[in-house]
Amino acid sequence: MNTHVTRQLAxxxxxxxxxxxxxxxxxxxxxxxxxxxxSLTVRRGEILGIIGRSGAGKSTLIRxxxxxxxxxxxxxxxxxxxxxxxxxxxxxxxxxxxxxxxxHFNLLSAKTVEENVALPLKIEGWTKAKRLARAAxxxxxxxxxxxxxxxPSELSGGQKQRVGIARALAASPALLLSDEATSALDPETTxxxxxxxxDINRKLGLTILxxxxxxxxVRSIADRVTVLDAGRIVEEGPVWQVFATPxxxxxxxxxxxxxxxxxxxxxxxxxxxxxxxxxxxxxxAGPAATxxxxxxxxxxxxxxxxxxxxxxxxxxxxxxxxxxxxxxAEATAxxxxxxxxxxxxxxxxxxxxxxx
Amino acid sequence: MSPVMxxxxxxxxxxxxxxxxxxxxxxxxxxLPLGLALVATARGGIAENLWINRVLGAVINGFRSVPFIIxxxxxxxxxxxxVGTSIGTWAAIVPLAIAATPYYARIAEVSLREVDRGLIxxxxxxxxxxxxxxxxxxxxxxLPGIVAGFTVTLVTLIGASAMAGAIGAGGLGDLAIRYGxxxxxxxxxxxxxxxxxxxxCGIQWLGDRLTARLDHRG
Numbered sequence: 001m002n003t004h005v006t007r008q009l010a011x012x013x014x015x016x017x018x019x020x021x022x023x024x025x026x027x028x029x030x031x032x033x034x035x036x037x038x039s040l041t042v043r044r045g046e047i048l049g050i051i052g053r054s055g056a057g058k059s060t061l062i063r064x065x066x067x068x069x070x071x072x073x074x075x076x077x078x079x080x081x082x083x084x085x086x087x088x089x090x091x092x093x094x095x096x097x098x099x100x101x102x103x104h105f106n107l108l109s110a111k112t113v114e115e116n117v118a119l120p121l122k123i124e125g126w127t128k129a130k131r132l133a134r135a136a137x138x139x140x141x142x143x144x145x146x147x148x149x150x151x152p153s154e155l156s157g158g159q160k161q162r163v164g165i166a167r168a169l170a171a172s173p174a175l176l177l178s179d180e181a182t183s184a185l186d187p188e189t190t191x192x193x194x195x196x197x198x199d200i201n202r203k204l205g206l207t208i209l210x211x212x213x214x215x216x217x218v219r220s221i222a223d224r225v226t227v228l229d230a231g232r233i234v235e236e237g238p239v240w241q242v243f244a245t246p247x248x249x250x251x252x253x254x255x256x257x258x259x260x261x262x263x264x265x266x267x268x269x270x271x272x273x274x275x276x277x278x279x280x281x282x283x284x285a286g287p288a289a290t291x292x293x294x295x296x297x298x299x300x301x302x303x304x305x306x307x308x309x310x311x312x313x314x315x316x317x318x319x320x321x322x323x324x325x326x327x328x329a330e331a332t333a334x335x336x337x338x339x340x341x342x343x344x345x346x347x348x349x350x351x352x353x354x355x356x
Numbered sequence: 357m358s359p360v361m362x363x364x365x366x367x368x369x370x371x372x373x374x375x376x377x378x379x380x381x382x383x384x385x386x387x388l389p390l391g392l393a394l395v396a397t398a399r400g401g402i403a404e405n406l407w408i409n410r411v412l413g414a415v416i417n418g419f420r421s422v423p424f425i426i427x428x429x430x431x432x433x434x435x436x437x438x439v440g441t442s443i444g445t446w447a448a449i450v451p452l453a454i455a456a457t458p459y460y461a462r463i464a465e466v467s468l469r470e471v472d473r474g475l476i477x478x479x480x481x482x483x484x485x486x487x488x489x490x491x492x493x494x495x496x497x498x499l500p501g502i503v504a505g506f507t508v509t510l511v512t513l514i515g516a517s518a519m520a521g522a523i524g525a526g527g528l529g530d531l532a533i534r535y536g537x538x539x540x541x542x543x544x545x546x547x548x549x550x551x552x553x554x555x556x557c558g559i560q561w562l563g564d565r566l567t568a569r570l571d572h573r574g
Contacts, residue, residue, distance in 0.1 A: 153574020
């Protein structure tokens with residue numbers, strides 16, 4: 001077998017593992033490009049978070065995946081099957097392979113919980129007894145035992161989203177799309193729903209693609225994150241890496257609420273002149289962050305340093321540290337070299353005259 | 357009131373009920389699909405077709421702008437073709453139904469249009485076709501409004517059926533005009549109005565109860 005064929009086979013095998021594969025997808029609405037050449041893959045069993053501000057193209061992107069929206073150009077493959085050329089009638093069976101949950105739940109008010117959950121199965125042509133039995137299983141799975149006969153208006157927001165999740169899972173989909181599913185919920189309920197999604201991902205091996213504007217959502221359950229801005233992917237990678245060392249400005253600003261920030265009373269005192277103390281931002285993540293960084297710094301850095309602010313977070317079981325450290329201005333270079341030797345990244349944020 | 361008058365009152369009530377019920381059912385059977393067609397073919401609808409939408413809208417508006425008393429007379433050839441006669445209670449049902457159908461279609465249209473688009477999207481996303489959307493989303497979600505609108509239509513039909521006396525259809529309105537007005541029998545007039553009030557209140561009460569039972573929107 002020549003190498004060309006081997007590579008093709010390897011690619012085919014890799015494709016099998018990609019539940020979603022987008023290549024150069026474009027969609028315009030009038031003069032604005034909602035999607036401006038998006039390429040991404042979602043691997044089987046992973047949770048991919050797509051984050052961006054409102055208007056970044058997230059909703060258009062997720063709606064393209066089940067054919068609710070059609071791209072102007074580009075390729076969209078679901079489980080290896082190209083869907084961009086499919087007509088409405090061909091898309092319908094495909095959509096049954098893709099569950100979707102929504103920000104406003106979109107439960108049918110005239111149907112009970114079990115009827116809502118069983119609806120995808122009714123569409124698939126299951127008998128009433130079979131679909132109600134399956135609905136009961138799912139209602140159990142999402143923790144709503146005893147609520148089968150209730151109407152959505154009798155449920156709380158969190159319970160409604162649980163029904164939404166049960167309904168999305170009814171037809172045993174290969175992929176779950178989550179469209180801002182927790183954005184209408186309070187923080188406590190959000191955590192409970194995210195835990196449920198993560199559980200389902202683990203238990204059923206379900207692939208999940210979620211879009212959100214909240215970094216906290218990505219932080220708590222996603223494996224990988226893709227940052228979307230003005231219809232383009234500006235950054236992507238494992239969540240802990242993107243959180244540890246965000247490159248794009250959009251990512252940094254989206255992360256600002258969730259990572260330690262230099263307190264504003266210190267930021268106000270920062271000057272560009274090299275005087276007094278230098279304030280440094282130190283990022284350290286992954287295996288490097290589990291080492292005895294401060295002990296090593298103390299042992300080898302004779303000029304003395306001060307911890308101003310910061311801490312260590314744990315994302316995907318990886319330590320992600322961000323510290324603000326003050327060192328004598330003239331020792332900045334020495335400190336930087338040393339810290340970088342231990343695997344940290346150092347950024348000079350400015351100087352303060354005297355003590356910050 | 358004499359027993360003869362009482363019998364006349366009962367017969368007229370029956371005629372009114374027959375006219376209202378029959379034309380009401382016909383307007384429901386034809387008006388609801390028409391209302392659905394209006395919503396489905398509108399911009400962004402599940403079967404968008406602006407051309408059909410405009411034509412349907414124009415025809416409905418045309419029928420709705422003709423005063424009922426004129427429609428009653430103008431439709432005589434149609435009535436004769438369908439019922440075989442242009443006089444009597446059954447003959448009046450044809451123009452009543454033809455007047456009520458576009459009226460009800462507009463009422464149904466409003467209820468159907470108010471169904472949350474997110475629900476339609478959710479059912480599309482689970483692989484439902486247009487028929488699924490109609491059967492599982494549009495009709496059940498709009499049902500409280502559809503029933504409430506039907507109640508309004510029935511009450512309107514009771515009013516319109518009073519004019520059907522013009523083609524010899526009888527009914528309570530006809531009784532009130534011929535006896536109460538033309539023969540100065542005030543007691544008949546008062547009795548007719550009282551019966552009408554009870555009839556309308558009864559229908560409205562039933563309609564309201566049914567609407568409340570069907571409404572789970574919370």
